[in-house]
Each structure stands twice: as structure tokens, then as C-alpha cells.
Amino acid sequence: MTAGFDPRYVKRDFASIGTRPLRPDGIDKVTGRARYGADFNMAGQLVGRVLRSPHAHARIRSIDTSKAEQLAGVKAVITAADLPDLTDGDAAMYDILDNCMARGKALYDGHAVAAVAAVDARTAKQALKLIAVEYEILPHVTDVDEAMMASAPVINDGVFTDGVEPKPAKPSNVAKRSQFGHGDVDAGFGQAEVIVERSFRTEQTHQGYIEPHACVASVSADGMADLWVCTQGHFVYRQHCAQLLGLEASKLRVTSSEIGGGFGGKTHVWAEPVALALSRKAGRPVKLVMTRDEVFRASGPTSATSIDVRIGARRDGTITAAEATLRYSGGAYSGAWAELGAMTAFACYGLENVRTVGFDVLVNRPKCAAYRAPSAPMAAFAVESVVDELAGRIGMNAVDFRIRNAAREGTRSSYGPVYGPIGIGPTLEAVKMHPQMQAPLKKNQGRGMACGFWFNFGGQTCSDLNIGMDGSVSLAVGTVDVGGSRASLSLVAAEELGIDYSQVRAVVADTSSLGYNDMTDGSRGTFSSSMATISAARNAIRIMRERAAQMWDIPVDEVGWEMGHAVALGEKNGNLGRLSLKEIAAASGKTGGPIAGHSELVADGAGVSFATHICDVEVDPETGATRVLRYAVVQDAGKAVHPTYVEGQYQGGAAQGIGWALNEEYIYGRDGRLQNAGFLDYRIPVCSDLPMIDTQILEIPNPNHPYGVRGVGETSIVPPLAAIANAVSNAVGVRMTHIPMSPPRILAALEAERAG
Template sequence: MTHSSDFNAEKASNLKVIGTRPARPDGVDKVTGRARFGADMNLPGQLVGRILRSPHPHAIIKSIDTSAAEALDGVKAVVTRDDFAENPDNHAVLCNVMAREKALYEGHTVAAVAASTATIARKALKLINVDYEPLPHVTDVDAAMQPDAPVLHDTIFTSGVDPVPTIPSNIVARCEFGHGDVEAGFAKADIIVERELKTAATHQGYIEPHACVASVSTDGMSELWCCTQGHFDDRKICAALLGIDVSRLRVTASEIGGGFGGKTTVFIEPVALALSRKAGRPVKIVMSREEVFKASGPTASTSMRVKIGVTNDGRMTACDGEFRLQGGAFEGSPFDSAAMTAFACYDLENVKSVAFDVVVNRPKGAAYRAPGAPMSVYGVESVVDEVALKIGMDPIEFRLKNAVRDGSQSSYGPKFGPNGLVETLEAAKAHPQYKTPLGPNQGRGIASGFWFNYGGETCSNLNINADGTVTLAVGTPDIGGSRASMCMMAAEELGIPYDSVRATVVDTGALGFNEGSYGSRVTYASGLAIINAAQQAITEMCKRASMMWDIPADAVTWEDGYAKPSGANAGEFEPMSLAEIAAIAANTGGPIAGHREHNADSAGISFGTHIVDTEVDPETGRVDVLRYTVIQDAGKAIHPDYVEGQFQGGAVQGIGWALNEEYIYGDDGKLQNAGFLDYRVPVASDLPMIDTVIVEVPNPGHPYGVRGVGETGIVPPLAAVANSVSAAAGVRLSELPMSPPRVLKAMDDAKQAAE
């Protein structure tokens, strides 16, 4: 059986189920409150786990005395760093999960208790005596890069520079991408704009706090229920940190209340397992919202310099950028993808993109939707907007003139294949919003953006049931309607109604390894596995029919849900439906199934272009978003409602990032806004409808042409909103968020400068 992932134009133009908008199979449970999310799981005899967190942003942990807590009635276990063995392969995750020599940020886990009630657990935390030696701290990325900054780790010697430094610093690594000669390119430019810009750290802001229940039995068999984007990944890391065989740890993903990248790693899960192992009873840990802000994985804050040269007729001659990202207290900020995506929209002769990974005393960052790209693209698209204005060229025309196309050399290395950037720009130009006149104090912003999209390790099963229905076993948690897409693809291939197919996200015991639901990979990679599994089942069903008809298997074809003789020569037989074949499967060889394991490697890149109109209150600096349109290449939209939903959700997260969301640290190194009151995500009344245009330029690496859609949508909005606000305010804004005090000050300063 071959597993072709090539685009099949004939098939893609004759789809029956793909492109329709059926209700999702898990929908009723989710509108009735029946769906079980992370905190909704309970086990008999379960204890309440609570975590003690460092009040200091940076401190040596000299000693931890847990004796008084352990002596408290109702306390069943206390764990500290002593309960986790050193693990060189997973050092950063281990140290983040439970502080070792030092607490590296306010909120860093220092100890945890399991007790019979929440009240006792809270009391027990107060009885743990930690002797800290506070150290100087640093939370700002630029300050952390200074030679006199407090150094977090004496083991970090900047990689990617030659020679390797001999003294430790907070700069983990430097990377560089590009080609050509930027100095020569700038020499050819008529106009050069160079800017320094900044973005604040933001949080994914999922509404469901992290939650898990762990149960380790005396024979070492362990179970973990948690809300996660990747339960196989959780199993791998938890097994490693706890020293458990992978085969002895079964992880079940609950329904997940939002992740956006933030639930692709572990925080409380290894702690709950350690507590359960010590207590001999199940332990449940649920983070509070404050803990989510202080001790899960927000994204990087950045500072950057972007320089672009253009000719008067609008051709970019050189692009040069430097991007500095702090990823919290450990290595791993998305500095490399920031550098790679920054100039990806442009077909450039001379481009250089340098980035630094920097550690500071903040929680260890996790992925957040297109990690790194929104920030660097904000910088680049802001400067692109400025150069287009300077030469008096329409910003869409400017982008069209410089846009990458099929065969363009990308700014980070490979040659691009067919892609939809130009199509999104053309659609933007033709969109009614782009032609609507603006009023006073209003501005329009345009920005484009890019994301790689990912494939990865995937394993899915498809089972033909005796009644003619089909069940799918998928290993990627459903974070936004993917069960529906899986069922649609299976129904499409098998030629049966959508309602005959049901998908389950199964536990780690039921499938081979699956990477998590990230990288915009689920519809593509799990979906492709389902398509392939269906094709395998079809082959088997044709074989079963051929047995009944006593003709060769290759003389049977599959059409619209029926096995049929492939031609007149094959014989005259009544076509057999899937249900008929399934009903007699016991007599023809037993159950019929298809499965597919692959490392999907043909994910299609994706581009988007956003248009946003804003109005700025000239007296207060307050920004209203008046109108917003997302235009993005989806390759092929499986379930257009959920594709639009991804576009809209990404755009609105980007609007929040642009206008009001930020991690605010005091001079004391403590987070000042660890709650939804002052970490201001957009609310319903802040927003207009978010219009969408789905562009479909097929991915050559997928039979229907599917590209990932989840992440690209958050890449353009930071810049699009910044360009719009800058136009409305009459002054270029170069720091996010564009909160009212910042906008008002920029306007007032500009006014004063003009006087």
C-alpha cells in the first residue's frame, strides 16, 4: 500500500464532505457542560496538591525544612528538589518544575504538599520553612544582555559566536540567517529606514488553568489525567523526570480549555506524580489563575532593530534585523524562528537576520502561537509600512512588488514552493474594507505574515465497525474542532456520511507516539494519517469483497462507499457497501481497520495579510478597533467554520498583544498583574466582527492541498494594528502594547516637537 501525500487535483476538485460545515461531534457535550476538562476529573481517595512558590525573583535556596508541614494532621506527602533525581537530558524542564539550587523567578516551584483537604494543604504550605539568600535580579531583555547584569546561570557561555566567550552571561545563543551582502544592498537604496522597537511579554491566556490528577500505584503503574496539547510528550518527559518506564505511565488527555502553545510542556504534572508516589494515593493539582500567570509559560518580550533599504520605485535592496528575545529563566526563547520568519514575506537579494536567546528572572517561556514570529514580523512590517509611506507607495502594492512567490529564495534558506502570499495581497486590495474612506483620527494598517507549519510524528487508527460506522483513534488533543475535521476526512475517503464517523482522542496506551497539537499540524498530519488509514481500510474492504465474489483483489475498486468490480472483465456483481462488507467481516478474515504511522514532512507554509481600521482618541490615546479583515492561505479548508475561527482567534489575540496585554514587572522583580483584571485580554465589547477571506492555494504535499491554519493568524496583527494606530495618531508607535498612556505620550511628544 502506498501512502501518497501528493496533491491530487482531480480529487481536490470533487470533494463532497470536505468544505462543508457540519456540527462537531463533541459539540453537544461542550454546550451542555458535560465535557470533562482538566479540573473535572476526580478519583476516589484523591488528595489535594498545592505548590509553594518562591516570593523572590532570584535567590539561592539554602535549605528547605518541611518537618512542620509533614507533621500536620491530614498532610500525606511533601516533595522538594530532593524528590527529583538530576536529569541532564531534561535539565531545564526539571529545574523549572522544581527549583534546585536557586529560585529563578517569582513563582518558581520550591515545594509541594498533598493533603486531605485544600484548607490543610494551604496551612501546610505556610509551615514549610525555606531559607533564601536573595540575589540581584534582572527582568528586562536589554538589561540582561549588559555585561554588568546579574547572571542567572554560571553554565551559559553564548553559543553561535566565535570565539566562544570564557565568562558566563545571560546570552544563551546567537543565530544568523540570510544571504547576499546587506551593505552593498543598502548602498543601492534611495531611502533607508532603521528603527528600534520593543514588544512586551504576553500570555496565551487560555481560560482553563493547568490541572491534572496523578495516580501512582505501589507497583509503579502510573496514570495521569491532564489538560494538555500533547499527552504523549507529557508521558515522555514525566517518565524521564520520575524515572518511570514509559510503558508504566498512561496519560489521558482531558478536554482542553485552550492552549495556544502554552500546554505543550509540563509544570504541575511531574509534581503531582511525585506527590502521588510518595503518598500512595491519587493527587490532584489545579493551578490558580495567579499561578498560571506567574508560573506557566508566557511568551518572550523582545527588543529589536530593523533596517530596510528601498529604491524610489519600491524595490527592497537590503534588509537587516537584530532580534533580542528573553525566554524567561531558561534557554529556549523562540529567537531562531523570530529571525527566520522576520523577512520571510520578501524576495530579497540581500538579507541578514540575527537573533539572541536571553535568560532573565521570569517564568520559563513556552510556545505561543507561531512562536517568535509575531514580534519580529511586527518590527519588519512596521518598517515596511514606513518605507512605503516615505516613497509614497500603496502598502499593498509595495508588498506585491517585493513578495515571495513560487520558487523564491526564502530569507532563511530553502526555496519556497507554491504559496499564497500574492493571492492574500490581491484579495486584500480587492476587499471592500480597503476601499472604505476613513474619518478623522482614523487609520488603516496592513501587514503580512508567515509561518512554517509543521508535520511531525503521528499515528492514527481507523476501525470499521460491524454496523457500518467508523471509529477513529487520534493521538492529538482536540483544541479547536479537530475531531470534526478527522471525521470529515475519513468520511470523504470512505464515501460514507459524516455522521457515521466518530473520532476519539485516545490515551497513550492506545496508539504509538504522537507529537502534540502544535505547529498547526493536527489537520495536516493527523488528518493525513487518517486519510492514509482510510485508504488502507479501503484496500482491505476491496479484498474482502473480492473474496466474496471470488475474483482477484485488484479487480475491485472503491467508489462512493461501495466496493465494485473494476470493469466488465472483472465480473457482474452487485456493489457491496461498507456496511455490507463490515457486517460479514467476521467470516472474511476478522475486523477491518486501517492505521498509519508517519513523520509527516510535507506541511505547507502559510502566509496571511490583515487589514485593520482603528480610531485613536486624540485626547486620551485610547484605541478603538473599527474594522478587521483576515485573509489567509489555508491550502484547502476542511471545515471552513473552524478555519475562520482560527483566523479570528489569532487576530484577536494579536489585537490584545498590540493594544493592552503585557507582563508588568515592578522594580522588585515581581509580576504586578497576575490576574485577568490587569492582564487585559480583549473582551467582547472591545471588538468588531472579524471578517475573513479564506485563500486556497493548494499545498503540493497534501492530497487535498491542506495547509496548517492555526498559527499564521497571530503573525500579522501586531504590525497591522501598529500601522493602523500610527496612521490614526499621526506618529509612528514603536513599542507594544500601544496602551493609552503610551499613545497619548507619543502624540503629545510629536506635537511638541512640531511646535
């Protein structure tokens, strides 16, 4: 942590924070000028293309690239042999390497097996057809429950379930078991007067960013390398690529392009090490852009899940015990997805007796990546469905039942820590008063509500703030701007320095221009970079006070800082007046040179975040189609730096959740191949599917941030699955337990109910 920086919240009146200025990258983005991953080119650039396995599980007997290499215009062909294992026993890095290019076995439909670089796309495509791969097809498993059966084909012989004692003697597809909770769950169920127990399933979804992964890689003969890429974390990409390619990190400069959506899906390298390896082999820059088909088959997705929940309560509405068993598919590699589900499942409630057990399960599907509050939406779906049903069985209103059991300051959370000031209670109280709760419902319509939680992350962060000679301010940050953070961070710099927003320009610096930054994930971008910006600004102010002291010839401790000016303190300095930032900057050449504030810190204390959503739906009993009529999001932001962009995060998360709840799913055939790898068949919500999405921002300050900021990006996707499932269940009178609630599933549920 930067010396002397105090991150604690101090109540204050804000001048800039909470205002809604226009974003600095707005004009570039409405004129087509902004440069995304695929919008960048280098002289002499080749086109890269990847050959992918058509099989869900297959041993690669041989790869013959000779014909492709002989094709005119082909400059390089690579296989796993061109990416030797340099991971030195680091299992997680080895998985990344194996996922970038199959090593001996293809583990899912879409797994990369070879790649080419050619003078143009047509030649590259032709070359892929000339690569002969001999596969030995192996038995596969794509379903999470089937993968846990003793009879399932074992995907990785080296996986022995972690987290169980003693270590299993045989490998299995269960990579890890994790458990959380406290109290005596059996005794708690003994005290219960009503118990509800149900099993749920959710299908695999994709983040669905509109921009496919894209990069331009250039490796020079002297080992210097450049990578232009759309990513949520260019410093992390540098580390991973450098390690996998055997490059020195400092010689690989990674520049993050404008990013066309990420939602967690652009936190992992896939194509980038391949592009660098192609460039190294060809001796020329290589541009590699995934097609949409590749994006679905080989990048992204979140887990499919199978979850059992059991909750018991007394008739007075007090929950006495809660437990859940959560099985999350991680694709063909180990992850920590079930662990996150098990941690978040009951986080909204203050429970005396609670236990969650998570199982991370390998299946022959693409390696899972984070997707906005990863793993939390599925767990919330299962838990909030049972909470709703339990409230109904006791005869209590669903909101009142939740208020009675909500966690509060001092509650020991179900995953361990004791909460500070939190927003679950206030979001529920706000929902209770929300006008949507009073809107009349007609036939076939239903209302549902649900709560959600996300931890929020902090992490390693570095920023530079430079004062120009003309008094304008450049802010260089290392967290990628995924949804307007340059506007938010400019507001923070303006606030701290006491100047106007228009005087600040924020840029995302490349990896050679700034110290290491963790990626923009876990809703940490504005939380952690604003902390670093405040710290950097305070350091710059200290220097400006010193310069002013020099200009006035008084001790620095007699100089304060107010509203963008150095002020001479004390009666004896009463005649000195004020020196503006601009005046101090103009004199800087004669008072010690450039003025800058740097900051490097670990942003601890990311405040947890809670939301409650309300959803009204209408279900057509003839077709099973569901229409969302009204939707409202209430969420605690800690402090909304730029409220318009906070609203945008709330609305965007809700919309993704609506798609997940009603439509989106990966559909695999019995052959283990993905059948809907495109936006036509994997249907994300379009404009005509949705209503306006009402938002209400609550501000319960985070005690661990100077302005009280909490992360806001992810929590909004946690409640929708449950809120919509509760609404649909209320509309049709049948408890929906399988997401997405696509028309055929709703019709089947209605039919099953009729059949009794």
C-alpha cells in the same frame, strides 16, 4: 512512512471536505458534560498545592518541611530532593526539571520550591504556610536589553553564548546567537535610495487560555501510573514525566482531557511531574490545579523583545537590502525563541540581500513557552512597521509596495528554503480588492495593513481506523483536539471512505492505545492527523477490497472502491454489482475477522502559510485609548477542511493579536515581582472591545498533502501587532514603536511629538 502511501496533492472533487457539519463534541460542551482537566476525580484523591518563590532571584539556603508534615491531613510534602536528577546530561530536560521545582536557586517570582498533598484544599493551603524557606536574595534582571549588558547579574553560570566562535570565556545571559540570510547586505544598502531604520520593543504576554493547568496523577506501588491532564501533547507529557520520574513510559498511561485552550502554553510540563511525585510519595491519587495567579506567574508566557530593523529600497519600490537584530527574552532558561524570530522576520519577501541575527536572552522571568506562531508576531511588528514607513517615504501605496517585493514560487526565503506554491501574493491582491480598503475614515481614525508568515509543522503521527460490524467507523487519533479537529478528521475519514460524516466517530486515544504522536503544535493537528487518517482509511479500503474479492471469489486487483462501495471491475464482472462498506463489515466475521486500517507516519511537507490583515482604528487623543473599528483577515488555508473552524482560527488569532497590540503585558516591579497576575489587571479583550472580524479563506493547495491542506491555526496572530501599529500610527501621525500601545504609551508618544 506507511508503505505505499503517496502524500502528494491530487486535484479532485470533494464530497465531505469543505462542508460545515456540527461538531461531534458540541452537545457535551454546551451542556456542561465535557470533562476538562479539573473535572475528573479519583477515589481517595488528595489535593496538591505548590509553594512558590516570592523572589525574582534567590539562593535557597534551606527548606524546612517538618511542621507541614506534622499537620493533620497532610500526606506528602516534596521538594527538589524528591525529584532526583535523572536527565543524564540532557540539558533541555534538566531545564524542565529545574523549572518544575527549583534546585538550589529560585530563578523567578513564582518558581516552585515545594509542594504538598493533603486531604483537602484548606489543609494543603495551611501546610504551605508551615514550610519555612530561607532565601538569600540575589540581584535580578527582568528586562531583555538590561540582561545583555556586561553589568547584568548572570542568571546561569553554565550559559556560554552558543553560536559564536570562539566560545566565550565568560558566562552571560545571552544563551544563543543565530543568524540567517543570504546575499551581500552591505552592497544592497549601497544600492538603496531610501533607507529606514528603527528600533522596537514588545512586552511579554501570556497565552491566556481560560482553563488553568490541571491534572490528576496516580502512581501505584508496582510502578503503574496514570495521568489525566489538559495538554496539547499527552504522548510528549508521558515521555517527559516518565524520564523525570524514572518510570517506564509504557507503565505511565496519559489521558488527555478536553482542553480549555492551549495556544502553545500546554506543550510543556510544569505541574504534572510534581503531581506524580506527590502521588508516589503519598501512595494516593493527587489532583493538582493551578490558580490563575500561578498560571501567570509560573506558566506560559511569550518573550519580551527588543528589535532593530533596517530596510533599504530604490525609488521604484524594489527592496535592495534588509537586516534585523532581534533580542528575545526566554525567561530563566535557554530557548530557541530569537531563532524563530530571525527566521520569520522577512519570510514574506523575495530579497536578494537579507540578514537577521537573533539573541536568546535569559531574564528572571518564567520559562517561556510557545505562543501561537511563537516569536513571529514581534518580528512581523518590527519589519512590517518599517515596510509601511518605507513605502510612505518612497510615495508608494503600502499594498503595492508589498506586492512588488512579495515572495513567490521559486523565491529563496530569507531563512533558507526555496518556496513552492505560496499565498503571500494572492492575500495581498485580495486585500487590495477588499471593501474595507475603501471604507471612509473620519478624524482620529487610521487604517493599517500587514503581512505574516508561519512555517507550519508536520511530524510524527499515528492513527487507527476501525470498521465496526455495523459499518460505522471509529477513528482514533493521537493529536489533541484544541479547536474542532475531531470534526475535521471525521470529514476526512468520510471523504476517503466515501461514506457520510455521521457514520464516523473520532476520539483522541490515550497513550496506551495508540502509537506515539507529536503534540498538537505548529498548526499540525489537522494537517498531520488528516494525512494519517487518509493513510489509515486507504489501508482499510485495501482490506475491504480483499474481503469483497473473497466474497465474490475474484482476484483483488479486479476490485475497486467508489463512494463507499467495493465495485467489481471489468466486463466479465459486470453482473457482480457493488458491495457496500456496511455489507462487507457485516460479513467480516466470516471473511477474516475485524477490519481496521492503521497508519504511522512522519507528516513531512507542511505547507508554509501567509496572511494579510487590514485594521481600522480610532484613537481618542484625550485618553490615548484605541478602538478597533473594522478588522479583516485574508489567509491561505491550502484547503479548508471545515471552513467554519478555519474562520474561527482566523478570528481567534486576530483577537489575541489585538489584545497583544493594545493592552496585554506583564508588568514587573523593581523588586522583580509580577504586579498583574490576574485577569483584572492583565486585561485580555472582552466582547465589547472588538468588532466582527471578517475572514477570507484562500485555497492554494499544499503540494505535499493529498487534499492540499496547510496548517491554519497560527498565522492569524502574526500580522495583527503590525497591522494595528500601522493603523494607530496613521491615525495619530506618530510612528508607534512599543507594543502594547496602551493609552499611556500613546499619550506619551503624542506628547513627545508635540514637544518635538
